[in-house]
Amino acid sequence: MGLLDGFAVTLRQIGKVVTTQYPEHKRPKPERFHGRHVLNRYEDGMEKCIGCELCAGVCPAQCIHVRGADNPPDAPVSPGERYGFVYEINYLRCIHCDLCVEACPTEAITESKLFEFSFTNRNDAIYTRDELLVADDGKPQQLPWEHWAEGDDKNTSGWMRATSPAGDPQYQDRPLWSGELGYGVRVAERGQAADTPAAPAAGDAPPSGDAH
Amino acid sequence: MSSALLAVGDPLFAEGVDLTVVLIVILKTLVTFAVLMVAVLFMVWYERKLVSDMQNRIGPNRAGPFGILQSLADGIKLFFKEDLLPERADKRVFRLAPYLSAVPAFLSFAIVPIGGTVTIAGHETNLQLADPPVGILFLLAMSGIAVYGVMLAGWSSGSKYPLLGSVRASAQMVSYEAALGLSIATVVLIAGSLSTQAIVADQAGAGPFGVLPAWNILRLGVVPFVIFVIAATAELNRPPFDLVEAEQELVGGFHTEYSSIRFALFFLAEFMNTVTMSAVIVTLFLGGPSGPDFGVLPSWLWPILWFTAKVLLFLSMYVWFRATLPRLRYDQLMDLGWKLLIPLALFWLLVIAAVRLDSGYALLAIPAGGLIWLLLSRSMAVSRARTTEKVH
Numbered sequence: 001m002g003l004l005d006g007f008a009v010t011l012r013q014i015g016k017v018v019t020t021q022y023p024e025h026k027r028p029k030p031e032r033f034h035g036r037h038v039l040n041r042y043e044d045g046m047e048k049c050i051g052c053e054l055c056a057g058v059c060p061a062q063c064i065h066v067r068g069a070d071n072p073p074d075a076p077v078s079p080g081e082r083y084g085f086v087y088e089i090n091y092l093r094c095i096h097c098d099l100c101v102e103a104c105p106t107e108a109i110t111e112s113k114l115f116e117f118s119f120t121n122r123n124d125a126i127y128t129r130d131e132l133l134v135a136d137d138g139k140p141q142q143l144p145w146e147h148w149a150e151g152d153d154k155n156t157s158g159w160m161r162a163t164s165p166a167g168d169p170q171y172q173d174r175p176l177w178s179g180e181l182g183y184g185v186r187v188a189e190r191g192q193a194a195d196t197p198a199a200p201a202a203g204d205a206p207p208s209g210d211a212h
Numbered sequence: 213m214s215s216a217l218l219a220v221g222d223p224l225f226a227e228g229v230d231l232t233v234v235l236i237v238i239l240k241t242l243v244t245f246a247v248l249m250v251a252v253l254f255m256v257w258y259e260r261k262l263v264s265d266m267q268n269r270i271g272p273n274r275a276g277p278f279g280i281l282q283s284l285a286d287g288i289k290l291f292f293k294e295d296l297l298p299e300r301a302d303k304r305v306f307r308l309a310p311y312l313s314a315v316p317a318f319l320s321f322a323i324v325p326i327g328g329t330v331t332i333a334g335h336e337t338n339l340q341l342a343d344p345p346v347g348i349l350f351l352l353a354m355s356g357i358a359v360y361g362v363m364l365a366g367w368s369s370g371s372k373y374p375l376l377g378s379v380r381a382s383a384q385m386v387s388y389e390a391a392l393g394l395s396i397a398t399v400v401l402i403a404g405s406l407s408t409q410a411i412v413a414d415q416a417g418a419g420p421f422g423v424l425p426a427w428n429i430l431r432l433g434v435v436p437f438v439i440f441v442i443a444a445t446a447e448l449n450r451p452p453f454d455l456v457e458a459e460q461e462l463v464g465g466f467h468t469e470y471s472s473i474r475f476a477l478f479f480l481a482e483f484m485n486t487v488t489m490s491a492v493i494v495t496l497f498l499g500g501p502s503g504p505d506f507g508v509l510p511s512w513l514w515p516i517l518w519f520t521a522k523v524l525l526f527l528s529m530y531v532w533f534r535a536t537l538p539r540l541r542y543d544q545l546m547d548l549g550w551k552l553l554i555p556l557a558l559f560w561l562l563v564i565a566a567v568r569l570d571s572g573y574a575l576l577a578i579p580a581g582g583l584i585w586l587l588l589s590r591s592m593a594v595s596r597a598r599t600t601e602k603v604h
Contacts, residue, residue, distance in 0.1 A: 010266040010535045018268045 026149065031189070032158040033113040034096040037089055038140040039132040040108055040157070043179040047077050047133065048108035049084035055100035055109055063093035064100060084108070087129035092122065101159055107177055110156045112140050116147040138182020155186075162189045224337035236332055244341045248321050252483045256283035259483075259531045266535040287476060295472040300370030309368060310470070310477035313361030316354035317484035323350050323408050324491040327501050327516040338409060339501075339516065347406035348396055351492060352389065355447055359385045361481070362449075362456070366466035377465030380542065381449060381456040387549040388446040388453075394557035395436040395443065398564045399428050399496045412500035429497040435560045437497045439553050441529075444489045446549065449482070450530055452537035453545060490526035491519075498522050551592055559585050 020027060029035075040048045051068020069085035077083040100109050109132075119125045124145060135141050139153045155161070160177055172188070179185040224233055257272065257280055264271030272279030297303060327339030344350055359382055366378020400406055403414040411428075419426030429437045446453040457465030467478045494500055503518030505511055540548070562581040566574040 006536045007532065010532065013268055014265045016268050017270055019270055021270070021273075 029113045029151070031155060032162060033111070033115075034098050035112045035152065036091070036114040036117060036140070036146070037094075037100070037109055037111050037127070037132055038134050038156050039084075039087060039129065040110060041134055041138070041181040042079065043181055043184060045136070045181060046079050047083055048106045048178070049087060049129075050078055050080045050106055050108070051082045051084040052105065054103040054105065058099045058103040060097060060099065061093045061095050063090040063095075064088070065090075084129060087132060089127045089132065090125060091117070091119075091127060092125045098159060107157065107160055110158075110160065112156045113152040113154075114140070114146055114148055116149070117143070117145055119145055134181055136181070138180055157186055158189075161186055224335055227335075232333055233335060236335060236337060239332075240337070240341050244322060245318065247326070248318060248484060248487065251487045252480060253283045253287070255483050255487055255527055256286070256479075258527065259534070262528060262531045263535050266532070290476040291473055293472040295474065296469070298370055298469045301469065302368040302370065305364050305368035306469075307474075309361050309365035310474045310481075311361075312364060313358055313481040314477045314484070316357045316361070317481040317488065320351050320354040321484065321488045321491065323347060324488065324495055325409055325412055325500050326491070326519050328512055330512050339512075340409065343407055343409045345407060347408050348400065348411070348492075348496070349406055352393055352396070355385070355389065355392075355485075358481070358485070361478075362466050365470070365478070369466075369469035371469050373462045373464075374466045374468045377456050377462045377468070381466055384449070384453065384456060384545060384549075385447055387546060388443045388553070391439055391549060391553035391557050392443040392447055394554065394561055395440040396496065398432050398436040398557075398561050401561070401564055401568065402428065402431060408495050408500075412495060412502065415499040416502055425499055425502070427497060427499040427502075432497075432564060433560070435556065436564075437493075439557050439560070440493060440497065442548075443553060444493065445530065445533060446545070448485050448489055448530075450486065451534040452539050455539055455542060455545065486527065486530055487523070490523045490530070493526050494519060494522040551589065555585050555588060 042048060049066075051066060053066045053068065056062075056064040056066045065086065065088040066084055067086035068082045071077055071081060071083050096111065096115075098111060101111060131141060131143060133141070140156065142148050142153075157177070157180065161175075175185050175188050177185070224236060260282070261271045261279070272282035275281040275285045297306065322341035323344065325338060325340040325343070329336055329338050331337075346353075362381040362385070363378045366374040366376075366381070369375070399411060403411040405411065405414070415426050415428055415431075417426050418424070419430055424430055449456040455461075457467070462468070467475055470478060501515030501519040503514065503521075505514045509517075559581050563578050566577045
């Protein structure tokens with residue numbers, strides 16, 4: 001009864017509700033939720049951004065605008081040679097794909113869990129460096145048109161801590177990243193390698209057998 | 213003479229027409245209009261609620277308890293929207309079309325008996341706005357006029373998608389009117405009258421096996437009922453036959469260029485038609501307001517309750533259709549209408565007529581009709597196979 005089966009399917013759905021009453025009831029957000037970006041700083045307060053423009057280059061929506069400049073010798077902004085002089089993200093374009101976070105060589109840009117922000121004009125949609133930088137306590141700044149919920153500013157380095165930055169599964173669960181302002185060196189997430197068969201120990205010969 | 217003609221249907225006019233009678237008629241008109249409007253508001257809400265239940269959603273729940281005031285809020289909002297008139301539109305026809313859609317939708321509800329009889333100010337009257345001797349033909353006439361509303365709306369918009377939508381709509385509505393009319397013909401044949409009141413009266417009492425009700429759905433075999441339901445769904449342009457306004461292809465179909473209260477009128481007409489068609493199905497096939505009287509409540513209330521319950525059943529059915537069935541392709545729609553429903557309805561009409569005549573020769577017509585139908589469908593299949601061969 002192919003045609004009539006569908007009627008039973010739709011009838012069975014009555015009573016099951018998967019949506020939630022949004023503004024009153026909010027679902028818990030995943031650990032690595034992609035929200036509004038933050039620009040991180042080192043524990044000593046220096047900015048992590050070195051103005052390399054890799055994030056702008058990788059951005060598929062072309063919403064990031066970065067211009068680097070040489071650090072002033074007497075008052076350096078970042079530990080390296082250059083720093084992000086202009087850093088702007090246009091949130092009318094951003095698709096929150098997180099590619100900028102993956103591209104960043106210094107873990108300068110990460111994403112918070114904030115998605116409830118709205119603007120009344122286009123200028124507010126373009127976040128500048130001053131707005132994106134974390135405050136002196138290491139937490140993202142909370143702007144007037146943003147609605148921060150409990151826990152939105154936690155674990156902004158979620159993506160970083162979940163993978164092995166060295167690209168080697170042996171280094172998973174080991175922090176290979178720099179400390180963050182207000183947090184120090186964040187601990188790693190539980191390793192994903194635990195669920196997979198044991199990887200060969202570092203220094204072992206490549207698996208032999210079907211290789212030749 | 214006119215009052216004698218009127219008295220055929222409604223006992224209200226039996227003693228001539230005086231001021232009280234006129235006032236009662238005006239009152240009935242207002243009440244019918246109010247009932248239909250409330251039914252439409254309810255139906256819009258009910259459809260959205262039920263379809264969201266079937267899609268694991270919640271549906272409207274902000275305006276009033278359970279969101280019941282949502283359709284009222286939508287209506288008020290539409291009133292205050294800007295009324296746009298496309299530059300290339302045929303202005304007069306463009307303004308006229310929504311009324312050609314909405315007025316017949318209201319008028320066709322007038323012939324539906326929604327209860328038994330009541331006595332107002334010493335006059336006994338049917339709970340039915342009008343019981344013209346043409347009865348059920350009036351419904352076909354009104355749905356015929358409604359086609360003009362849709363067609364002219366699309367044509368006068370001066371835009372391509374509305375035009376495509378209205379061409380589809382006119383073809384669809386005209387095709388399915390035939391099947392609709394033929395299944396009504398079986399009912400008329402067995403009731404011996406076009407009047408809806410007489411059709412309902414004909415279904416009173418005990419039917420097959422003495423226990424089942426004498427409703428036409430059982431007496432005629434379920435076939436005309438099924439044909440009527442399918443044809444009515446197509447006539448209403450409701451899913452799965454809603455390719456008139458196929459949102460994915462035609463934006464909104466014939467009402468794409470309409471906004472504000474003119475759009476609301478089309479919307480209103482669509483839902484009025486849904487309510488009316490459900491009521492007509494109940495009248496023709498489910499004995500209208502008939503049903504057991506369990507006491508407790510006043511006796512005039514029971515038929516109304518039964519009628520409401522039956523109509524609600526069919527309203528739910530339409531929503532269920534919408535939630536379940538994917539939209540038909542245009543050629544499938546036409547095939548279903550012309551090659552299946554119309555021949556089947558014709559054959560069944562023949563069967564009913566033969567059974568009613570109850571003579572041996574007449575019964576011979578049944579296998580003869582069946583044979584003709586088989587030959588017809590075989591020739592269609594062969595010709596279709598040949599055309600597809602040519603294409604490849």
